[in-house]
Amino acid sequence: MDTKVLSSGIRYSNLPESYVRPESERPRLSEVSQCDNVPVIDLGCDDRSHIVQQVALACINYGFFQVINHGVSKEAVERMLQVAHDFFGLPVEEKMKLYSDDPSKTMRLSTSFNVKKEKVHNWRDYLRLHCYPLHKYVPEWPSNPPSFKQIVSDYCVQVRELGYRLQELISESLGLEKDYIKKVLGEQGQHMAVNYYPPCPEPELTYGLPGHTDPNALTILLQDLQVAGLQVLKDGKWLAVNPQPNAFVINIGDQLQALSNGTYKSVWHRAIVNTDKPRMSVASFLCPYDHALISPAKPLTQHGCGAVYRDFTYAEYYSKFWGRNLDQEHCLELFKN
Ligand code: OGA
Numbered sequence: 001m002d003t004k005v006l007s008s009g010i011r012y013s014n015l016p017e018s019y020v021r022p023e024s025e026r027p028r029l030s031e032v033s034q035c036d037n038v039p040v041i042d043l044g045c046d047d048r049s050h051i052v053q054q055v056a057l058a059c060i061n062y063g064f065f066q067v068i069n070h071g072v073s074k075e076a077v078e079r080m081l082q083v084a085h086d087f088f089g090l091p092v093e094e095k096m097k098l099y100s101d102d103p104s105k106t107m108r109l110s111t112s113f114n115v116k117k118e119k120v121h122n123w124r125d126y127l128r129l130h131c132y133p134l135h136k137y138v139p140e141w142p143s144n145p146p147s148f149k150q151i152v153s154d155y156c157v158q159v160r161e162l163g164y165r166l167q168e169l170i171s172e173s174l175g176l177e178k179d180y181i182k183k184v185l186g187e188q189g190q191h192m193a194v195n196y197y198p199p200c201p202e203p204e205l206t207y208g209l210p211g212h213t214d215p216n217a218l219t220i221l222l223q224d225l226q227v228a229g230l231q232v233l234k235d236g237k238w239l240a241v242n243p244q245p246n247a248f249v250i251n252i253g254d255q256l257q258a259l260s261n262g263t264y265k266s267v268w269h270r271a272i273v274n275t276d277k278p279r280m281s282v283a284s285f286l287c288p289y290d291h292a293l294i295s296p297a298k299p300l301t302q303h304g305c306g307a308v309y310r311d312f313t314y315a316e317y318y319s320k321f322w323g324r325n326l327d328q329e330h331c332l333e334l335f336k337n
């Protein structure tokens with residue numbers, strides 16, 4: 001291949017060898033369940049206890065849900081998707097100025113997942129940004145398209161607000177004080193992955209992202225309305241998360257699994273690709289403060305088998321996570337008591 005990224009404007013007629021999964025690891029798209037979808041929760045509903053109850057059920061049964069009437073303006077969402085699209089439409093020479101395969105960089109364009117560690121690559125390019133505090137990170141963000149910084153900043157502020165609201169609902173749904181999660185996570189980091197999945201000549205042989213769990217606390221995903229691709233594992237079966245207008249997809253990350261003592265699961269999910277259309281998604285990750293001590297909440301360890309996980313700092317967890325390949329065993333397994 002002539003460039004490191006896939007979004008070079010070249011349309012591949014065959015899947016390059018380095019993207020082909022061994023037979024036993026392929027997506028088997030015909031087996032994906034079509035008769036279920038993750039719950040859609042209306043955050044505009046007046047009955048808060050009803051919302052809390054729906055959050056609890058969704059987190060227990062799926063680890064995933066979608067939210068509507070979430071308070072992020074339609075305009076901010078539309079502008080975010082447009083500028084993401086415009087960014088990946090830039091000439092490849094322009095984009096390559098931002099390329100890096102070093103996961104410790106706070107701003108980079110990259111491809112696949114962890115190019116230097118993985119055996120088989122994934123059919124994805126992504127722009128990864130740190131987003132909090134904005135004044136620290138915005139200066140290093142792309143200045144092309146010229147409106148990028150402004151649009152993405154506005155979007156990040158609104159998504160963060162939504163994240164806090166969700167953490168309150170999740171705390172309450174676990175029977176904890178409303179501000180429990182927020183207190184434990186401290187001054188939360190916020191990262192963004194703008195994912196671009198180009199049309200793929202052989203979607204049955206590869207992934208956009210293979211099955212993985214998110215290492216952070218909470219993920220707020222904006223997915224392309226036109227092109228589906230996200231799937232979650234439920235009861236041993238992959239389930240497509242069909243895009244819903246004006247919705248975000250929310251999922252519990254590894255840190256909330258630990259904090260909830262395993263009551264809520266950081267569920268395996270993956271992104272598949274298709275032959276016809278590029279797909280985009282914008283993932284916002286809320287992460288604990290580096291030195292936050294992640295520990296199963298006391299009230300949740302008093303019945304049954306006590307604390308399932310040992311205490312750890314987020315910094316310790318994160319370095320373990322990036323030292324592995326994405327589709328290995330659940331990283332939390334390494335922190336079990
Ligand atoms: C991720 C992720 C899914 C998607 O970025 O962690 O799971 O649909 N993305 O792009």
Ligand code: NI
Pocket residue numbers: 212213214269
């Ligand atoms: Ni993910």
